[in-house]
Amino acid sequence: MTIHYPNGQHPMQSYHVNHDLPTPHQSIYAKRGMSLEDEINHSNQYYLANHIAVIHKKPTPIQLVKVDYPKRSAAVIREAYFRRPSTTDYNGIYKGHYIDFDAKETRNRRSFPLKNFHPHQINHMRECVNQGGICFAFIKFTELDLVYLLPATVLFHYWDQQVQGGRKSIRLTDIQQAGFQIEYRLNPRLPYLEAVDQIIAAKHKGVYHGQ
Template structure:
């Protein structure tokens, strides 16, 4: 099966039997986020098995271009395109709250580059927050081995400031101040529910202040 990307290019190793499909980016960029993503996926499976939360990674949309039907009961996909995801990577339900987030990693030591996000993701956060969802950016500083949940409202604020000529990154000091630290655990290795509990409590406190 031929799978193409929106630019019309094929991945570097397309057509090799048994070889994984790799996006046409540099190897360092392509691998960014995979370690964090795996830890989140493992944590989500644990939370599901222990009935603590139901959170899933959204599948990457694929547009089918050419499909053969050698048999009436079977279809063979010959060509398809990866479509850009329209929203964030993860969503689900935790203690009655709709949860929505995206996971990013950076090798930077002083700040998180906003270029790691896209306008459609920020717009999605806005819509979810307007409906009372709990939204955040899962950010890891790989060199420092630090992981935080940054509320989507803070990410949006920096994004909007960027559009008005502000800085193009979120300082680590700000993430430490406004975010919630995710500490390493045993099972799961990345136990992020305690940090999520803190975020929910902070949101509730803000809501009480406005009543």
């Protein structure tokens, strides 16, 4: 079967929780060079295996192009295309809160280009925030090996400024100030729920603004 991937991307690999998560005997640097998606997937599997949270990557929609029917009871897909997802990369539930986020990488060292997001993704996160969901963006500066969790409302601020003629990127220094740096560990690889805990605490104190 021929499958065409958007922008040269490939489908997410599957992992076995017991086999693929790092063990305490592995170096914390053993999996350097992994994509942000892989790091998040490993972390989510750890959270799931330990009954901490249920967060999954959303499946990419597929458009079928050619299907053969060698038998009445069976169909064989000969050609298909992965379409661009209509929302964000991940969603799930944690401590009774709906979680929704996207993951982006950049090779830039000083700023994150806003063109990496699409208007429909921003609109989707706005709708989720309006319903009380916790939304954010994972941003990885690959050349610096730095990962940040940026609350959605911060992203909205810079997105709206861009639309009004402002900067078309977010400076790294601004992300460092407004976001949460997620430092690598063994298990989970990216302990990002600690940052989510801070967001939930702020929400309960009444200072939460959709972050």
